[in-house]
Amino acid sequence: MMLITLHIVAIGAVIGITANFAYSMGKKDGLRIARKEHED
Secondary structure (H helix, E strand, O other), X not given: OHHHHHHHHHXXXXXXXXXXXXXXXXXXXXXXXXXXXXXX
8 A cells, every 4th residue: 555655656746847847848948939939
C-alpha cells in the first residue's frame, strides 16, 4: 500500500514539474510569436 502511495506522489510530482516547465516554455514562445506578428 505504501509503495502505491509513493508511486502516485512521485508521478504527480513529475507531471507537475513537467507541466510547469512546458507552461513556462509555451508562455515564452507565445510572447515571441505575438511580438513577431506585431513587427510584421
